[in-house]
Structure formats: structure tokens, C-alpha cells
Amino acid sequence: NSRLPGYATHQLGVAGAVLDNSTGKVLVVQDKNKTTNAWKFPGGLSDPGEDIGDTAVREVFEETGIKSEFKSILSIRQQHRHPGAFGKSDMYIICRLEPSSFNISFCQQECLRCEWMDLDELAKTKDATPITSSVAKLLLYGYREGFDKIDITMKEFSAVYTGLVYKLYHRELPESYKDMGGL
Amino acid sequence: NSRLPGYATHQLGVAGAVLDNSTGKVLVVQDKNKTTNAWKFPGGLSDPGEDIGDTAVREVFEETGIKSEFKSILSIRQQHRHPGAFGKSDMYIICRLEPSSFNISFCQQECLRCEWMDLDELAKTKDATPITSSVAKLLLYGYREGFDKIDITMKEFSAVYTGLVYKLYHRELPESYKDMGGL
Secondary structure (H helix, E strand, O other): OOOOOOOOOEEEEEEEEEEEOOOOEEEEEEEOOOOOOOEEOOEEEOOOOOOHHHHHHHHHHHHHOOOEEEEEEEEEEEEEOOOOOOOOEEEEEEEEEEEOOOOOOOOOOOEEEEEEEEHHHHHHOOOEOHHHHHHHHHHHHHHHHOHHHOOEEEEEEEOOOOOOEEEEEEOOOOHHHHOOOOO | OOOOOOOOOEEEEEEEEEEEOOOOEEEEEEEOOOOOOOEEOOEEEOOOOOOHHHHHHHHHHHHHOOOEEEEEEEEEEEEEOOOOOOOOEEEEEEEEEEEOOOOOOOOOOOEEEEEEEEHHHHHHOOOEOHHHHHHHHHHHHHHHHOHHHOOEEEEEEEOOOOOOEEEEEEOOOOHHHHOOOOO
């Protein structure tokens, strides 16, 4: 518990899977400075103090010029890079976003390509990172059968004693359980 | 993307909600050094390089003496403490665990009380932290209607080029979507 002093062990990266529900197309990029040209979702590192959804929206806009809104968390990856090197680990979260603009104007420094791709094409192609493939399949499942099947939704809390706010992400709870007391 | 050097901005805390499926009781503790005696799930900070599920199992054992197995992630909280103080933020993950031992032998330095409590009692009591109440309701929903409703399950990957392994957590995908190609 809190007997040990806290210290930061993880960097946080966040990507946005921006799906246009009216066309079934999803926003993908290829990084400029990589050897393999695999499709992936735009994203990047969280700024200090920045919330997950805000990072996703900001990074998508900076890389692609597309404006969007946070809907849910889709997946979380934990990876320990360079074991022993300062103990730094990586947490990488992919969010589901809905676009509010559609004209791509991508960052030439970061991206080689950027396009709206059919989601089922992304789910099938071999030209995608393994995580992108996994999340594309998950997103396709949600697109076809309801996003409630895949969404990890957000609720905001206020901590009474400290005045701090925090955000909690989990599966949506039926109303009958929300009303149970406690909160 | 990777134009900026990475740095660790988050500490990671992990708690374990250990539910005995045969009795419907869940393992809860009260911290010794807190002013309010609210029930919560045992947990603590991740060691450098330690996977989420391993932290949950280790912390539960150290605090309560109960052995358990990781099943899924239930919820994720992000909180930015002390804004500006080195930019440190807190990620706190609650996991679903299944017990493989049942005799409590709790850590007297950390815990004031520790017991197996009826899950519906925990979901209703006011003597629990808000996050514990939320997750207790979620767990009750899963216990009654199927854990597939609430689980964020884990899949392990190997990164071909680097030899590193990583773990990806998301909603379970139907077999028909897993077989789509790509991976």
C-alpha cells in the first residue's frame, strides 16, 4: 500500500481509432521513420497531467488534422522495454473516437501516409501491426453488433477530501446495479 | 509519435478483487493508517518490470496471506496528483482474481481489518471507497449474469523484431472475428 514512496515507472502512450460510423471507414497512418510500412492508429505520448481521452484527441488532430470526440477505451497494452534500464515500462491505450471532421491534412514529419480505410479491410490486411489488427477486429465486432460489446466507458469522480477529480473506466453497468446504494 | 524521448509520467497501482465463486464472498481490507475505515480491495504499487496481474496476486498475498490467480482487468482509474509536481500521475487498475487458498493471515503493519465479505453487502455499504463500491457492483453484475459481461481479458504477444513480449487487454472477441486473418 502507501508505505513506499511512489515513483513513476510507466510512460503512457495513447492512440485513437477514429471510426466514421456512416461509412465504416477508420483513420489509419503509416509512420515515416519505420522500416516496415504497417498501418496503425495515430497516437503518441501523454503530456504530464493529461487525461487519456484528451491525449487521443490531441494526437489524432496533430498527426492527421482530423477532429474527434472520445467515446471509450478499447484496449490496454503493457510492455516492459529495456528491462533494468531505469525500470521504465510502457502503457499503451487505444481509444474509440468519433470524427467531427473528415478532411485529412496529415503531418509530413511524422506520417508517410494517412487515409480513411474500410474497417473490414484493416481487420484483414497483413500490412498492420499485430495490435492494430487485434483492435480492428474488435472494432469491427462492435461496429456490426453494438459498441456496448466492446466499450470500456468512463465515469468521472470527485475525491471529497482532496478536491481532486479522477476518471474511472470499466464496463457499463446496468441501471439496476447503479442504483444499489453505496454511491 | 516517437519524435519525443519517452519518460515515465505514471506510477502504477494494482488491486485485486478476489471473489470466492462458491460462497459469493470477496476479500476486503481496511488500511491501518487512514482516518476513515473504509473497506477496499488489497493492492499496492507495481514493481519495475512487473506485469499487472502479477502485482495484483503478489500484493493480495503480502497483505492478506491469500493465494490467487489472475482472471481479468475490471477497471482502470487515472488520477493526476499534485499537478505540476514532476508531472506525476497515477494509474490504478483493479483485477478480478480467483482464490486458491482461503485462510486469512493479514499484514498487521498495513491492515487494520481483513475479511471475506458478502459481495452484495460490499456493493451496498457506505463504508467503502467510491471506487470499491463501483467495482463491487460491477463484480456482482458479473457474478450473477456472467463474468464475460465485465471482463477485460488478456492476450500475450511476442514482438518479432525485438524479441520482447507484451500483454494486450481488451474485451473477448468471438472466434469468428479472431479467425479473420491479419494475425
